[in-house]
Amino acid sequence: MTKLSPTFGSLTHLPSPSKTLLNKQAMKDYVYFSDNTKGQTGKAVKIKIDLFPRFAALVDPKTHKGQTIIRQIENLRMINGASAGVYSNANCAFRYMLQVPGLKVFYTVLDGMGQSGKEIFIGDLKLDYKEGNDKAGLYVYNAFSNQYKKCQQTDLNGKSVYLNGQCKDFQAALENARSRVALAKDKLALFYSPGHCINELGVWESRETAQKTRDAACKLYDVIKFNYDKKVEWIAEEGGAEILSRALDSFSGNLSGHKFRLIDPLTNTPALLQKLTSKNSKPTIDEIAPVAYTGANRATNIYMESQKQSIISALKALRVKGYAEDPHQSTIASLTENSDILPVRKNQQAMNNAAALNNKVSHSKSVRVTPDKAALTFIAALKRV
Incomplete structure (x- = not known):
């Protein structure tokens, strides 16, 4: 079998090959x-x-x-x-x-x-991360086939949409969605980002944004635009929060009927919160903090170091009313207590x-x-x- 050479992309980060040693x-x-x-x-x-x-x-x-x-x-x-x-x-x-x-x-x-x-x-x-065979896009439950089907556009009014982070395949992303959102199948949709999108998200200051990731963000933008006047909940986990943030960059409308929750967000969290609140999107109203850090995600825990003070300030500015007030304040207190722990x-x-x-x-x-x-x-x- 021929050994195929993968794409190397930009190589300016490596020492110049014209040099035989470094000064x-x-x-x-x-x-x-x-x-x-x-x-x-x-x-x-x-x-x-x-x-x-x-x-x-x-x-x-x-x-x-x-x-x-x-x-x-x-x-x-x-x-x-x-x-x-x-x-x-x-x-x-x-x-x-x-x-x-x-x-x-x-x-x-x-x-x-x-x-x-x-x-x-x-x-x-x-x-x-490997990407599997399923493509990026919106998947909703089809009662006739008893399966989730990919669709271009659909009315999401009254539904919750889960945006996945790193998962081995579509089925794993769907299982994560069901574990995070306790709703009937017909009320739960999934915006799926396969492995190649997670690879290219650029959270770690990559030098270029790849086309597949741009395409996924554009598809999510289309979904948001189609449902801008509906009542939709967005639950974004890990890298899914970055896809949401990129999609919102292109949307200038009002999302007053939309609510959100971020779980272990692997993105510029303060910037994403500003985008959501500026479009009048509000936190979900239940017993879970609107920005929830589980402590179980190593990447989020470490990346958060670079923006911890900004996250604390953004969370303090976030107006949360209803059942989520206590867990929200607990999140702020926990982050503040450990704000100087920067290993x-x-x-x-x-x-x-x-x-x-x-x-x-x-x-x-x-x-x-x-x-x-x-x-x-x-x-x-x-x-x-």
Whole structure:
């Protein structure tokens, strides 16, 4: 079977292939991936420090899957471009991609220290969730077939629409919807975003928005526009909140009959709340907070660090009346109580400090330089989170 090379996309995040090594200024952006990749055997493996929040969100070192991903990346020190799971970029020399469970790892190989005289520099990470056969769009229950069917437009008056996050397929998304929304089938619709849309959402500041994600947001915009004067509830979870946010960017009308709930939103939550409230959409009125953080989603927990104070301010400004008032205030209190707990940011700064010291051109006599081999590694910092 022919080994197909996947799309590499923009590669400006990787060191220039015209260089055979990095200068000290550029080296400040990288740390050793782990204690096993410092060049004792094979090639040294380093990773860009800026990738730490993204990697920490996607890889849990306490799980079997997380450990498998870490070991596969560590094994880069011993493998080459022809090894299983490694793809060479046909258009650019010395640039490669490693596929691991749920993740694509982009790297380049340059001259460096270590046993082999070569070093690997990991410059980007991207999600790699599988998409299944179902397409993005609105699915509603059909009583005649007793199944959910995809439709272009339909009257959603009195229905709740669930927008999924990362799921292995349509059926998993539907099961999540039913677990989140206790309604009869004919009252529950699903706006489904398959894996390729979640991969491309750009929550982690991706350099480009892919066409498939734009298409999904446009389809949701059409659904919202068709039902702007109806009474509809939107329940968006994880990346589904980002799809909702993008769809609202193009809608300028009034949504006074619409209500919303966000569950572990993986998006710019304050910006999304502003879009919803500016269109007169209101929080759902029940016993669940309109913005609910379950604590179970690692990606949301970590991404929230970058906007925690803004989220607290946005939630305080959100007017909630009815049954949701108490859980809403509890959410605010919990976030406020833990507002100074920022393990990702603190460990990322620790790596920046170590890399800057180790690669400083000159040091004052008062500065004690950390030996490079003993410096804080990416995985050691990850285990602190």
